[in-house]
Amino acid sequence: MQKNTPLILLAGLTPAQFMKRHWQKKPLLIRQAIPGMKPLIDRSALLDMVESEEVESRHIVRKGEKWTLKKGPISRKSLPSLKTPDWTVLIQGVDLHNDAVHALLQQFRFVPDARLDDLMISYATEGGGVGPHFDSYDVFLLQAHGQRKWRIGRQKKFELQEGVPLKILKAFKPEAEFVLNPGDMLYLPPGYAHDGTAVGECMTYSIGFKVPRSAELASELLMGLSEEMTENAGSSLDVIYQDPSQTAAIKDAGIPAALQKFASQAVAKALKDPQILNCLLGETLTEPKPSVWFDPPDQDDLSAFAWPCGVRLDRRTKMLFDAKHIFVNGESFRAAGRDAKLLQKLANEKYLTAKEASGLSEAAAQLMKAWWEEGWWHPSDLIENDVT
Numbered sequence: 001m002q003k004n005t006p007l008i009l010l011a012g013l014t015p016a017q018f019m020k021r022h023w024q025k026k027p028l029l030i031r032q033a034i035p036g037m038k039p040l041i042d043r044s045a046l047l048d049m050v051e052s053e054e055v056e057s058r059h060i061v062r063k064g065e066k067w068t069l070k071k072g073p074i075s076r077k078s079l080p081s082l083k084t085p086d087w088t089v090l091i092q093g094v095d096l097h098n099d100a101v102h103a104l105l106q107q108f109r110f111v112p113d114a115r116l117d118d119l120m121i122s123y124a125t126e127g128g129g130v131g132p133h134f135d136s137y138d139v140f141l142l143q144a145h146g147q148r149k150w151r152i153g154r155q156k157k158f159e160l161q162e163g164v165p166l167k168i169l170k171a172f173k174p175e176a177e178f179v180l181n182p183g184d185m186l187y188l189p190p191g192y193a194h195d196g197t198a199v200g201e202c203m204t205y206s207i208g209f210k211v212p213r214s215a216e217l218a219s220e221l222l223m224g225l226s227e228e229m230t231e232n233a234g235s236s237l238d239v240i241y242q243d244p245s246q247t248a249a250i251k252d253a254g255i256p257a258a259l260q261k262f263a264s265q266a267v268a269k270a271l272k273d274p275q276i277l278n279c280l281l282g283e284t285l286t287e288p289k290p291s292v293w294f295d296p297p298d299q300d301d302l303s304a305f306a307w308p309c310g311v312r313l314d315r316r317t318k319m320l321f322d323a324k325h326i327f328v329n330g331e332s333f334r335a336a337g338r339d340a341k342l343l344q345k346l347a348n349e350k351y352l353t354a355k356e357a358s359g360l361s362e363a364a365a366q367l368m369k370a371w372w373e374e375g376w377w378h379p380s381d382l383i384e385n386d387v388t
């Protein structure tokens with residue numbers, strides 16, 4: 001994928017043009033973004049996913065103005081018949097469970113990985129949907145099967161209906177309406193209200209993005225920082241408060257200003273090192289979702305393991321980097337020189353050839369072995385020319 005190559009996926013815009021004109025700014029309707037689009041998972045396999053503990057799913061039914069929501073796992077048999085109108089099932093993170101869906105998500109890597117979240121699939125019968133709402137993240141709504149009517153509008157009022165289990169706008173004022181056919185796609189920036197209603201049986205794929213919120217992110221980073229500080233407690237870095245110039249006090253319950261200053265300096269010092277915060281950020285951004293479990297290699301594979309070999313990241317692995325670190329599945333590692341270059345390539349391309357892997361240092365090779373034992377990557381006999 002090149003920044004300046006026009007993409008059919010983006011209605012002939014280049015990724016650079018799309019990001020400049022539309023991303024976080026205004027909607028884009030793309031007719032035939034994926035020509036010949038066919039569902040990547042059939043209806044039966046998709047609906048079976050509501051039973052899995054490892055899949056986040058929701059079942060939503062609308063009866064007139066009344067909405068009901070059930071969170072999975074639920075029994076597939078508890079779903080209404082396919083002839084019953086007005087219900088939908090939403091399956092989150094399907095890219096974690098299916099290679100073809102994971103491959104489709106990769107087409108959206110013109111947005112940094114740190115922002116790309118997941119691919120959700122909705123199945124709906126005639127009239128099904130989740131009601132008029134807005135999302136706090138950017139979304140691409142790709143029609144995979146059947147038709148869906150979308151009504152969209154910029155809203156002034158974001159008040160939500162009360163007493164409903166979903167976030168539904170009280171006063172939705174649509175400004176435009178389109179019917180999407182298989183392969184059509186609608187991009188919406190955050191906060192843009194939308195209401196999608198199935199026209200007959202329909203499947204829609206939503207490519208969603210992560211939107212860190214300042215208070216939530218600060219809370220997560222500060223929790224990590226607190227753990228770091230606990231580890232430093234009692235070490236040489238742990239400065240002791242001293243007050244040789246404290247004057248005599250007589251029953252004085254007031255907190256000394258010097259102690260207040262000491263406390264704020266201690267916090268400022270903890271926050272001062274950008275490396276710690278960058279490290280914690282990378283760990284947070286690559287933390288697997290709670291439903292994610294890796295499959296470690298079995299006993300036979302353990303004895304047959306031979307390094308160096310081609311490396312292909314597991315589709316569930318999250319790998320990012322910054323100038324000094326590599327982050328994988330919630331952990332951080334310092335890397336420099338050739339190791340950093342090769343591991344950055346692995347993060348970007350999601351593979352290394354055996355020849356490239358042989359360029360890793362002994363220490364990095366040991367790390368790779370440990371990651372393999374976790375099930376974070378799989379040996380693969382790729383050669384450079386095989387990879388597109």
Ligand code: SIN
Nearest residue numbers: 122129130196204206
């Ligand atoms: C759906 O596919 O039914 C809902 C997707 C969305 O509105 O974000």
Ligand code: CO
Nearest residue numbers: 133134135194
């Ligand atoms: Co939405």
